[in-house]
Amino acid sequence: AQSVTQLDSxxxxxxxxxxxxxxxxxxxxxxxxxxxVQYPNQGLQLLLKYLxxxxxxxxxxxxxxxxxxxxxxxxxRKPSVHISDTAEYFCAVSEGAQKLxxxxxxxxxxxx
Amino acid sequence: xxxxxxxxxxxxxxxGTSVKIECRSLDFQATTMFWYRQxxxxxxxxxxxxxxxSKATYEQGVEKDKFLINHASLTLSTLTVTSAHPExxxxxxxSAQLGLEETQYFGPGTRLLVL
Numbered sequence: 315a316q317s318v319t320q321l322d323s324x325x326x327x328x329x330x331x332x333x334x335x336x337x338x339x340x341x342x343x344x345x346x347x348x349x350x351v352q353y354p355n356q357g358l359q360l361l362l363k364y365l366x367x368x369x370x371x372x373x374x375x376x377x378x379x380x381x382x383x384x385x386x387x388x389x390x391r392k393p394s395v396h397i398s399d400t401a402e403y404f405c406a407v408s409e410g411a412q413k414l415x416x417x418x419x420x421x422x423x424x425x426x
Numbered sequence: 427x428x429x430x431x432x433x434x435x436x437x438x439x440x441x442g443t444s445v446k447i448e449c450r451s452l453d454f455q456a457t458t459m460f461w462y463r464q465x466x467x468x469x470x471x472x473x474x475x476x477x478x479x480s481k482a483t484y485e486q487g488v489e490k491d492k493f494l495i496n497h498a499s500l501t502l503s504t505l506t507v508t509s510a511h512p513e514x515x516x517x518x519x520x521s522a523q524l525g526l527e528e529t530q531y532f533g534p535g536t537r538l539l540v541l
Contacts, residue, residue: 355537356519356534356535357432358532359532360529413460414521416470417469419468
């Protein structure tokens with residue numbers, strides 16, 4: 315069975331500092347990996363996804379993530395955050411055309 | 427592209443009544459739609475997978491007679507919470523799968539409050 319672990323429930327960062335949100339997964343087969351962002355009282359917006367090919371994936375809003383198969387990780391990074399990046403971030407995994415399994419989420423708070 | 431809408435965005439109802447939530451894919455056809463439930467400060471929990479023209483597949487622990495799902499067309503799925511009770515109060519989010527890309531696009535969510 316698949317599972318996703320987001321190691322940090324909360325990450326406070328100063329504006330313009332870099333940030334990394336960690337995500338590890340477990341699965342016995344090849345997977346697809348996703349990062350979603352959720353702003354307060356809203357649905358989820360796709361940030362980026364890894365289906366195949368290059369392990370470095372670039373997404374919207376300056377975010378990128380790197381798929382590391384040996385470490386079963388898919389950490390999300392941004393070199394310089396903005397106040398508007400304050401939100402909840404969810405890592406998710408799916409095995410082909412199957413349901414998404416979400417991590418518990420990481421609350422990113424940007425301080426001025 | 428890949429826009430998913432939900433209606434209503436917020437609903438308040440009395441205990442014992444039924445509430446219908448609509449999920450629409452606005453600019454693509456979705457053979458599969460998903461319904462999630464999210465409690466405050468928690469992750470999304472999949473309730474059911476809805477395939478157009480067939481019965482929904484419910485996750486373990488989700489009462490199919492209480493949460494009725496209909497997927498009558500390639501752009502519309504509905505979730506009806508029957509005989510709602512205060513414990514059903516939650517944020518309900520749908521998603522639609524964009525063909526073989528395996529990407530789910532999410533609606534903005536519906537906040538249900540049962541008094």
